[in-house]
Amino acid sequence: MDEVLLRAVVPTVIGVLVRRGAPFAAAEDAVQDALVEAVRTWSAHPPRDPQGWLVTVAWRRYLDAVRAEDSRRRREERVEAEPAPAPAGHRDDTLQLYFLCAHPSLTPASAVALTLRAVGGLSTRQIARAYLVPEATMAQRISRAKRTVAGVRFDQPGDVRTVLRVLYLVFNEGYSGDVDLAAEAIRLARQLAARVDDPEAAGLLALMLLHHARRAARTRPDRVLVPLAEQDRGRWDTAQIAEGVGILQAALARDRLGEYQAQAAIAALHADARTVEETDWVQVVEWYDELVRLTDSPVARLNRAVALGEADGPRAGLAALAQLDPALPRHAAVAAHLHERDGDLATAARLYAEAARAASTVPERDHLTRQAARLHAALRA
Amino acid sequence: MAKYLLLKHYRGAPAPVNDVPMDRWTPDEIDAHMRYMRDFAARLEASGEYVDGQALAPEGTFVRYDGEGRPPVTDGPFPETKDLIAGWMVIDVDSYDRAVELAGELSAAPGAGGAPIHEWLELRPVLAEQRTATE
Incomplete structure (x- = not known):
């Protein structure tokens, strides 16, 4: 079983432990311990039922931790406070974990770190390396996040929008080290989109796929950036584009437009053009109009000015740009281009x-x- | 998340409010200052915002290449150099505002008379190295 498949069952296993009565923070720690054990022993003795194995080992680790804590607390009057193992059932708590880890009481950085660990199954060390901070710092960030959500009821419905924002943050972090955060974000978005009935979840997944499809063309081997207009479109991942477009079309057909679908539509229009000259800039501008309407975001207005510069000429782009705050990030770059x-x-x-x-x-x-x-x-x- | 560098100057920053050289403080005031700095770093570690911190010796050397096969040329220290860095701390925080808040706290470290130094710290954004997932 490869690492990604192993990590995919992590939220389910945490869910089982929580349903059996373990607090979320302790359950999550126990599952991480079980993962380490799995990596150590499975190559020699792969289990027939990996998820069942993880549940058993994680639950045992959890009980060990409870006992250790017990004996620390009251060495004399020791109580066998063993939570009764309830049947696991077939409930999938993955979605609940997404909500918990993106809880609005968490700062963006904490939500990102907790999501990568408890939903993504990444180790603290991997997350720390991906974000270029010391492991001790990341460990503290995660345990603080766990304390913050300790009082949150596990079975309460959450807001899909906050989860989407967290996953988009992970995606935008890009890739620098041994953990590919963009690929991880896609995996988590895919897992989410399969579990919620929300076209925006599909829209975000499509957006990620369509951007990810251009990755090989976006940077030279020496890490020099290649702008969209100069990319070798032969190096775009056509399978990923086709998948992204398919997911987007199904989402758009449901007629509940949102910002991620609009952004994915723009990415799809770029993906659709075999050369930069073939880009349908008029449609791109129309989608930016939608995006501005949906988000009222200055960044969307800035990008709209670029698209307008292509559709109606640079003067039109500059006129649109003149309406915007020069302090916006990338304002000078857009002005330079126009x-x-x-x-x-x-x-x-x-x-x-x-x-x-x-x-x-x-x-x-x-x-x-x-x-x-x-x-x-x-x-x- | 964004990383920021907090720079502390021996020389080159505007004068602090409580402007008494450290060697004129009482030993207890020096201890209190050091304790404040340690506690500050520990608090940042606990909040998951600490990346790195180091102090620098005031005296340094300038070094430059001097051509193929020749040893590098060294020079200095130059007592007239305007800017002299005393140390740094790198933090990883959610926003610029949070970075300003933390720099303000660090600048409140006690000095002479146990009063805050109100030292000017320089806050510089660290440019991210990683390749982005979008363009």
């Missing part, structure tokens, strides 16, 4: 350099610096 398309290379070069100074990641900064350098060289020639 000014270059409008033929004003000097202004574009100055804005690219300004955008590079405001960039929040190293690849983005380097990309924008290179754009400024390219225009400065063109101006000299």
